[in-house]
Amino acid sequence: MKITLRQIEIFLNVVKAGHLTNVAKEMKVTQSAISMSIKELENILGRPVFDRINKKLILNEVGRAFYKEITPVYKKLSDIEYEFKNTINKGIIRVGASTTIVDYMMPSIICRYMNNYSDVKISLKEGNSQDIVSHIKEGIIDIGFIEGTVMDSDIISESIGIDELIVVSADQFLNDNYSIDALVHKRWVLREEGSGTREVFLNYIKNKSEPLNIFLELGHTESIKSILLNHSCLTCISKIAVNSELKKGSLRQVRIKDFECKRNFLMIYHKDKYHSGLFEKFAYFASQMIRETLKTQ
The missing domain is CATH 1.10.10.10 (Winged helix-like DNA-binding domain superfamily/Winged helix DNA-binding domain)
Structure with missing residues (x-):
């Protein structure tokens, strides 16, 4: 025109x-x-x-x-x-989150926000932590929620909570108190490379044991849980992701000596991102809800 x-x-x-x-x-x-x-x-x-x-x-x-x-x-x-x-309650915000956060936290956050502010539209993109960082840098999303660490000068990261990783299995015979080194030769199922869960876990044990026997890598937490329920193997996973299975007894937490593997949940955005009123309001709302969810675990 x-x-x-x-x-x-x-x-x-x-x-x-x-x-x-x-x-x-x-x-x-x-x-x-x-x-x-x-x-x-x-x-x-x-x-x-x-x-x-x-x-x-x-x-x-x-x-x-x-x-x-x-x-x-x-x-x-x-x-x-x-x-x-003159309003911060209207617009579209593009959100990205890593798999654990998308599956077990973000849907309820987005639904509550959109119920409170019906003129706000939110799009949600899922990926592993590296994917979400890339989406931020490429301008595909406005704000991201991931786990682990970010070493990128273009990315601003804010810790919004601590998540606990645990080792779980359906194997009823893994009922002793083990060292991690005693379990490395068993079959392990882990997330794919680029996953925050995988990176934090492997970094945590790299000086404590020999390399793991990783027999399968999968791109989704739910797929890993399905494998665990039908095969004798182990994984390291966010406690949030297996709460219901632990309560039902279909999966068991494997007790490991001196194992305290925790990671940060991060809110990330580009260093040059303009902070509109809508951006600020959603970022505060989402980070507070994630903090509250983690406190109840």
């Missing part, structure tokens, strides 16, 4: 005032700038919109038709501008 909002604004003001001088004073520009804007508009439309009568600009038949069509459009755009300048 070649017509600009500024040209429309000047056109409407000239219709209202009838004199270029008055419009120029009101808009604090030169009279020649107003005149040039009207001429540019007429050139775009291909026809004059004003008749010049007695030093006044009077709408002609083309101008009256244009005025009728453009006035409600301009008013709507003005209303939209005002609304977005």
